[in-house]
Amino acid sequence: MARNKGDGRVPLEAPLAPVAERVAHLNRRYKHHSATAVLERALSDPQVGRVAMVSSFGAESVALLHLVAVIDRTTPVLFIDTMMLFPETLEYQREVAEKLGLTDLRIIRARAVDLATHDRDNTLHTRDTDACCDLRKTQPLENALDGFDAWITGRKRFQSGTRAALDFFEADGDTRLKINPLAHWAPGDVQDYMINNRLPRHPLVARGYPSIGCAPCTSPVKPGEDPRSGRWRGEQKEECGIHIVDGKFVRGPLKEGNVA
Secondary structure, X not given: OOOEOOOOEOOOOOOOOOHHHHHHHHHHHOOOOOHHHHHHHHOOOOOOOOEEEXXXXXXXXXXXXXXXXXXXXXXXXXXXXXXXXXXXXXXXXXXXXXXXOOOOEEEEOOOHHHHHHHOOOOOHHHHOHHHHHHHHHHHHHHHHOOOOOEEEXXXXXXXXXXXXXXXXXXXXXXXXXXXXXXXXXXXXXXXXXXXXXXXXXXXXXXXOOOOOOEHHHEOOOOOOOOOOOOEOOOOOOOOOOOOEEOOEEOOOOOOOOOOO
């Protein structure tokens, strides 16, 4: 079934099985597929529906962005501008979007009234990083995803303990799917893909930032450290909260046995 170019829309199959059942079915169906095949078919699978990609335009984002652009550059791409990002990230976002010819890039920001109410002086991150992430990332993304049945992420198993058992498809609450085409890629796969396709690198990677978030909460990573150890350093926090595991928003490390 062809998707309607420009809006990520594929009519959902009817009657529609619950999200958990569809996730299990899709993971069985695409178990032995490559990242490209998973992504290409997910964009036209009636069990997946209307799809958007969510990208941070971070250290490794360009690999998946390139894959999406090759398959269909009209796929909606949602970029969350927390208004606390590194200037280098904003410039990189513009460079990559232009190079790949993305035609439906949507810049997502928190509403001005919400910022004025909850973070008037831009210091919420110094008092409560979870609340800041919720205000500037989780809530704006949830609003932006309204109308979509699934979203594409660039998460990979090797990135952290909270992602160690990641699969191609997972439930995003009871109403949406998440698609993780690169779930099984190793660090070398990402680098090889970027080299082979001559893709531009985020300028902060060369300065010791293998995972890049907001400027106040991201620090360089030492050799041998977990790639995400520079995010919210010194806190029991590994995720910003936009991902749901076992029905809960994930921010801190998961206990052993609870990684989904």
